[in-house]
Amino acid sequence: MADLDQPLPDAKRRRWRAAILWSPVPISIVVAIVIGAAIMQITDNDSVEVYTEILRGAFVGPNLVYTVAWAVPLTGMTMAAALPLRGGMVNLGGDGQLVMGGLVATMVALDLPLPGTARLIVAVVAAMLAAGLYAAIAAWGQVRWHVPMLISTLLLNYPAKGFASYMVRFPMRDPTNGNPETHMVAPDARLPQLIDGSLSSSLILMIVAVGLIILFDRRTVPGFELRLRGLNPRFAGYGGIHLDRQAVLTMFAGGAMAGLVGASIVLGDQFRFMDGALVTPNYTWTGLMAALLANGEPVGAVAAALFFSALQIGGFGMERATSIPRELTSVLQAIIILLLATRAGLKRHLRLG
Amino acid sequence: MGIFDMLLFHSTIQSVTPILLAALAGLICERAGIFTIAQEGLMLAGAFAAVAGSWFCGGAWAGVLIAIATSVVLSGILAGGGVLFLGDTIVIGIGINLLADGLSIFLLRQLFDIQGVFEDPKLDGLDALRIPVIADIPGIGGVISGQTWITYLSWLLVAAVSIFLFRTTWGLRLRGVGEQGEAAETLGVSVRRYRAAAILVSGALCGLAGAQLSLGAVTLFSEGMSAGRGWIAVVAVMLGRANPLGVLGASVLFGLADAVGLRMQGLGLPNQLTDAAPYVITLIALILAVRRHRLA
Numbered sequence: 058m059a060d061l062d063q064p065l066p067d068a069k070r071r072r073w074r075a076a077i078l079w080s081p082v083p084i085s086i087v088v089a090i091v092i093g094a095a096i097m098q099i100t101d102n103d104s105v106e107v108y109t110e111i112l113r114g115a116f117v118g119p120n121l122v123y124t125v126a127w128a129v130p131l132t133g134m135t136m137a138a139a140l141p142l143r144g145g146m147v148n149l150g151g152d153g154q155l156v157m158g159g160l161v162a163t164m165v166a167l168d169l170p171l172p173g174t175a176r177l178i179v180a181v182v183a184a185m186l187a188a189g190l191y192a193a194i195a196a197w198g199q200v201r202w203h204v205p206m207l208i209s210t211l212l213l214n215y216p217a218k219g220f221a222s223y224m225v226r227f228p229m230r231d232p233t234n235g236n237p238e239t240h241m242v243a244p245d246a247r248l249p250q251l252i253d254g255s256l257s258s259s260l261i262l263m264i265v266a267v268g269l270i271i272l273f274d275r276r277t278v279p280g281f282e283l284r285l286r287g288l289n290p291r292f293a294g295y296g297g298i299h300l301d302r303q304a305v306l307t308m309f310a311g312g313a314m315a316g317l318v319g320a321s322i323v324l325g326d327q328f329r330f331m332d333g334a335l336v337t338p339n340y341t342w343t344g345l346m347a348a349l350l351a352n353g354e355p356v357g358a359v360a361a362a363l364f365f366s367a368l369q370i371g372g373f374g375m376e377r378a379t380s381i382p383r384e385l386t387s388v389l390q391a392i393i394i395l396l397l398a399t400r401a402g403l404k405r406h407l408r409l410g
Numbered sequence: 411m412g413i414f415d416m417l418l419f420h421s422t423i424q425s426v427t428p429i430l431l432a433a434l435a436g437l438i439c440e441r442a443g444i445f446t447i448a449q450e451g452l453m454l455a456g457a458f459a460a461v462a463g464s465w466f467c468g469g470a471w472a473g474v475l476i477a478i479a480t481s482v483v484l485s486g487i488l489a490g491g492g493v494l495f496l497g498d499t500i501v502i503g504i505g506i507n508l509l510a511d512g513l514s515i516f517l518l519r520q521l522f523d524i525q526g527v528f529e530d531p532k533l534d535g536l537d538a539l540r541i542p543v544i545a546d547i548p549g550i551g552g553v554i555s556g557q558t559w560i561t562y563l564s565w566l567l568v569a570a571v572s573i574f575l576f577r578t579t580w581g582l583r584l585r586g587v588g589e590q591g592e593a594a595e596t597l598g599v600s601v602r603r604y605r606a607a608a609i610l611v612s613g614a615l616c617g618l619a620g621a622q623l624s625l626g627a628v629t630l631f632s633e634g635m636s637a638g639r640g641w642i643a644v645v646a647v648m649l650g651r652a653n654p655l656g657v658l659g660a661s662v663l664f665g666l667a668d669a670v671g672l673r674m675q676g677l678g679l680p681n682q683l684t685d686a687a688p689y690v691i692t693l694i695a696l697i698l699a700v701r702r703h704r705l706a
Contacts, residue, residue: 100520147500203700207500211641212693219686226682342508349501382519387512395505398498399491
């Protein structure tokens, strides 16, 4: 009878396992912070000071505005990865789509003979279309020719970046400028500023876009179908979902988000297309990590994007204060993803065993 | 001067080596039933470790050894996370690529206090070996001779991997693990052990590839210098249908594309466009190949 009162050792172990495995994301973050501290101790730095500077750099005073401003494009690129990921597809082509969007937005904003606001709207829409189509090529290649999208999205980055670089260095270059940059976009074709010089209305665009995506995910049939695909594509297919069309449309939507980011950086922040400026901050890969952290679920992905944004802006502050390279924060991010992927597997493994 | 001459083939061979080594790494994993995309990051880590090792230990040999060790340790993450804990190998691969990218830039600044490119005349690179008899053959002598030992080793490795996979017991078991893991397990072959070993060996190959990249054709490290070669290697495995000779063929094709791109640049085409050539050719080759075979 005593057996019934007291849990079996095995059951106890299981409960213990369950408690540890219960919330993988916070634990991965904590472990990554500990590993990061170890790296700092090895490289002779004071880890407490470093983490304090990261927090200060992310949240104190005007830094909070920088964090929000950084979070806008990052959240957009997170969505560009999260939408396909929700359906079990990996979009590694964010850089190419981002650059395509930025380039097309610049072209339209510079040259289209329309009054200011109309030109702005057309520029944003054109950027989303161009980037969406560029992403859809990869999906189309997969459904039509069985070219794996994981590879094709990545390979398509290079021609896009090369083409944009060529355009901005030769045909579209502002010859009076020493750097490879286009002319400035006319003031009335720019996105209005919320805080002059640091935050543009792209924040509002992004909030609307993210809201629509969350709504799509939670409340619409196609959103449900996409989640179903993510859980089990075969089942989704047997259930009558057109997998091919779904893949192309989802990638189009993901690419369009990247295009929106490209347009909002060019028209809201830099007002011209500068060679390399869109890809250097690494929004694409950080966004992909944020999306992976939440497994494509949009609310979680936004939270992860905000977290990474604070971490990276904190990294800039840390670099100024302690002369430790801010790439430390990229290392922390990668460690978090590795821990999480390993833990997700561990969970599956224990359940099997 | 035309596009094709002996110098072109010499630089083709140089470009082929890292791709070939990384592709062999992918091939071994593929044969063990693991699809990995970590080559890009492992190669980059190897390239950085090779330069750091050569600098601090004062010799290219030490650089190569440290490159191999570093990439093996990093691939241990994939072996542990992907094989022992059954994590998603693609996500882990992405994580390793980003970790290598961040860590190499971080350490470049911490150890050398440099951003961008580390280059120093005192940095010891790999010598070009002059092979006595072959070097004297007019024409191809100059192409085949004068490469680094890693290049020659990579050719031997094509044969070695071939023999290992198709002529040895271990190779047979490895293929069994890849094709039908459960069946292999019932025959007493440890699937996990073979897969973990395959990943670690592929880590070593990627380390060699990285060392060739940073101490072979040039003697420097620049941020992100693997520049997509790891991904091209992933495609080379698909195109070569995971056969060593096929993979060699695909790697040569991409190396040639790389070299022709460089040459076109010399003929006046803007390098922004020619830089994309290897990737576009990779993509086209992939489309043509899967249309015929449906690899995916």
